[in-house]
Amino acid sequence: MRAPLARVTGVAAPLPLTNVNTDAIIPSVYLRSESSDLARGLFARWRFDETGAERPEFVLNRPPFRRAAILLAGENFGCGSSREAAVWALQRFGIKCVVAPSFADIFYENAFRNGMLAAIADQAELAALIAAVEAAPEDAQVDIDLEKGLIVRGNALRMGFSVPAFRREALMRGDDEIASTLRHAKDIAAHAAADRARRGWLYRAIAPEGKSE
């Protein structure tokens, strides 16, 4: 089981760039070891210069966005590789939810599997929220309610977002997907047995006692 996620309240950082790829989210140097500091690696090339010093202009280096819990992003967020560390790095940094007009397929799946909300928002509404947060960073606190499907900032701004019902429920329950799938172990075994009867060649070809071993 993972911790259920029903509500995210925190600072929302604007990063309205299109096609932010997974190499930008977490550069490959941070994939070399199990013990890499992924929080430091998040957007490392944008956050730090060659000497490792912070680039003061980058959004996550500016108060209050240094403690962002929500990222307001552009179209096709998370394109590129399947590296799940892109999601882990966001989470280690403290981001619990990314709001974007669209996401790349694998990133989208990876987010939910790790209990992160990838919320799809209307482009114009999201642009308005980003403009509001940029205009008044001291008021960057945003509340996201999964049950109601609402993003709220102060009294002035309310907008919806879309998330498939099954994903929302799984997040709110904190489902472990493997445990859920294993509840269908009988169906899987039945499929495997039927397939083995139908396509025996497929299993004989790779059997450990097969010709090539």
Add this chain to the structure above:
Amino acid sequence: MTRGSTLFEKVWNAHVVKRFDGDRDLIFVDRHILQETTCAPAFAGLERAGRPVAHPELTLATQDHIVSTEPDRTEASNPEGLELMRLMRANAQAHGIRHYGIEDTRQGIVHVIGPELGAALPGTVLACGDSHTSTVGGLGALGIGVGTSEVEHVLATQTLLLQRPKTMRIRFEGGKAPGVSAKDLILAAIGRFGIAAGRSHAIEYAGPAIRALGIEERLTVCNMSIELGARLGLIAPDDTTLAYLAGRPFAPSGADWELAAAEWRALASAADAVFERDLAIDCAPIAPQVTWGTTQEDVIGVDQRIPDPATLADPERRRRSAAALRYMGLAPGDAIEGLRVDVVFVGSCTNGRLSDLEAAAAIARGRKVKADVRAVVVPGSASVKRAAEAKGLDRVFREAGFEWRSPGCSMCVSINQDVVPPGARCLATTNRNFEGRQGPGSRTHLASPAMAAAAAVNGAIVDVRKLAS
């Protein structure tokens, strides 16, 4: 009247264990290949939950991403990668999974060894914790690239729970011009349709130009489905496919071969099958392609000039384009031909197979790499390396001044020591030109193997057709 099924639908539907709401299907996985950089947390997760590997006999593991490519390497040649290499080795052994380490004759990049071992077969579902698993679509297999949680899911259940993708077809009409490769066709398609065109779709590549391709070229096309935004890409199996697979170690043989072949021949999309998106591109006018920016859709023919961001209507695209030019150290209106290169890299799961090395060697033969250019050839697998050496290609490359290294992902992803220095310009046969992909500050231009070899001997990007004649 019911319509016939597409290739994708036939393969997918045969693997559905159970349907769920939200258009999700639980899909049975026929083959699972592991690589060392995305599986350690998956095994740790299994251990925490006390779950066994459901089907170790359907699983393979190979070292590719983080291995050193030094000629006489050991695992210790890349000390930084030791932890991940040893973890996979130990996990594979503990669970009875075949492991092809750098000492093994079958080692190589996951997407190169899958086809060459016959582990990827038409009509099968193959999963791997790497986005370019779509490569095996060149054989008519459904290659699904997954993240680490899904690797754990496959290990524990031999299934994947997936959103059913929509169907899409790209027809490559006409024939490709001489000197133009499969890489150029797919790059041109990405330039035309964009890097998000295939999102949430499974792409079938069809048309006369695709049918005319050999299997290795089809693997190149399907490899870059990810660069079109799709997770899946495939090509219907035909006689070329069967000829390629016959006799491969994990391909069926004898009476089993006949059974399998009959099934494979029935996989092609029905003539009246309907695709939710149907696109076409004319191949005749396509020139050798080179990317100029930091996404794969920033691509032009080698005879063209770098586009001016000021001509773009959309402000965000204008900003992105200008930022890409800045990063790449280029100006609008510059010719791409004649641009000096510091590094040339031939290899990767896109273009690291024997025919790719042959194409590069044909240009390198009898020529010399320009001084100040570092030119590197990394075969996609140990088997590709042996085959190339048997043909004397290693000598051709060495005599021309190329480095001839050991198989792995190498400079494609730069998580071993093979890195492009900051600010250096590299012509690479890989699939990603993102900022920093080949090392911090590296500038990557994507192109075909022949174009790469041509740039190495010319010291600058050049239309390979001028050298080939």
